[in-house]
Amino acid sequence: MTDFVGQIALDGPSGTGKSSVARAVATRLGAAYLDTGAMYRAATVAVLDAGVAPQDGEAVAAVVAGALIEVGTHAHTELVQVDGVDVAVRIRSAEVTRAVSAVSAVPSVRRRLVDQQRALVAAADAVVVEGRDIGTVVLPDATLKVYLTAAPEARAQRRALQLGITDPVEVAELAADLRRRDAYDSNRADSPLRPAEDAVVVDSTHLDREGVVDRVVELALTTVGVGR
Numbered sequence: 001m002t003d004f005v006g007q008i009a010l011d012g013p014s015g016t017g018k019s020s021v022a023r024a025v026a027t028r029l030g031a032a033y034l035d036t037g038a039m040y041r042a043a044t045v046a047v048l049d050a051g052v053a054p055q056d057g058e059a060v061a062a063v064v065a066g067a068l069i070e071v072g073t074h075a076h077t078e079l080v081q082v083d084g085v086d087v088a089v090r091i092r093s094a095e096v097t098r099a100v101s102a103v104s105a106v107p108s109v110r111r112r113l114v115d116q117q118r119a120l121v122a123a124a125d126a127v128v129v130e131g132r133d134i135g136t137v138v139l140p141d142a143t144l145k146v147y148l149t150a151a152p153e154a155r156a157q158r159r160a161l162q163l164g165i166t167d168p169v170e171v172a173e174l175a176a177d178l179r180r181r182d183a184y185d186s187n188r189a190d191s192p193l194r195p196a197e198d199a200v201v202v203d204s205t206h207l208d209r210e211g212v213v214d215r216v217v218e219l220a221l222t223t224v225g226v227g228r
Helices: 018-029 036-049 057-065 094-104 107-122 134-138 152-163 168-187 209-225
Strands: 006-011 032-035 069-071 080-082 126-131 144-149 200-203
Touching (some): 006 018, 006 134, 006 209, 032 107, 036 057, 036 069, 036 080, 036 094, 036 126, 069 107, 126 134, 200 209
Parallel strands (some): 006 144, 032 126
Antiparallel strands (some): 069 080
8 A cells, every 4th residue: 555645537448447457556556446437337227227218318317317326436345326226237237338328428417427426536535536538527637647548359358258258259249349339439529538638548458457557556656756
């Protein structure tokens, strides 16, 4: 553990290993951890349970406005609830994954959840926050901004390993899905996926998780100046 104080914004597309990297970095630095993607996925669960089409922005906004979405900030304990119900496992389902980009593109949903994210960050002296617009929108003054990326094929292989998929055709479909989501998230009007101008880009295509964690921790220690 270090005496790190500050905010690390870790952005990047789906399948780059942001969640596992961010958790490990938070553990090493003794910091809080916030997965903003889990919040949008939880909102998507609320939308699906309400029987609302994810593309119906007005209806989506109304559902999310009435939902109680709670996400924990402890690196070792995953807390994701919607109206008091644990949805930590469900938010990773294929159904939610297919719908989350449309739900998260609704401006009022983003504003509501960004306000909640900033409140959680404000309660921590040290925090690692991961998502897609942390360095550009949520925490534009973050102490350190990292943009984690990797080739779609590498990301698909990692996602397949997580899901236990071995069929090459299914892996190729995962890669195609990742490319489509990249295009969707990068071209949305509100908070598009892109690196902040002052972000450090880390390509994890040829790095294992520990290699990426080492790199981010090194950046934290050198860029932030821990212990000064």
